[in-house]
Amino acid sequence: MFVYICHPIRGNKRKNIEKIISIVRKINLTMPSVIPLTNYIADCMALDDDAEEERLKGLYNDRKLLESGIVDELWVFGDRISEGMQLEIETAKKMGIPVRYLGEEWEKNLERFSKNYQEKLCL
Secondary structure, eight states: OEEEEEOOOSSSHHHHHHHHHHHHHHHHHHOTTOEEEOHHHHHHHHSOTTSHHHHHHHHHHHHHHHHTSOOOEEEEESSSOOHHHHHHHHHHHHTTOOEEEEETTHHHHHHHHHHHHHHHTTO
């Protein structure tokens, strides 16, 4: 299952990317059937988020991935919904992609999700 990881980047970019990497690691180690998608991390490294045209290109890339038909679910992490996240959530809903909110207590919530998905997939 392909899961788009929705998390804030702006603000403390380095800290937020570290959090996303931690989330992806936890998913990879506890949910073998889930493939986390975080293409925006590469865009954050390659594009200047403070240059409007480059930021818009990154948001475009995110939207196109969500519209591609490959994403099975979008999981929302973090303590706030940023402008970019809101666009991702709206796109997912428009595409009929289920949106799951894991929030600030993502580790506890992810543990519960992990058990549910393992039971569903008979792992």
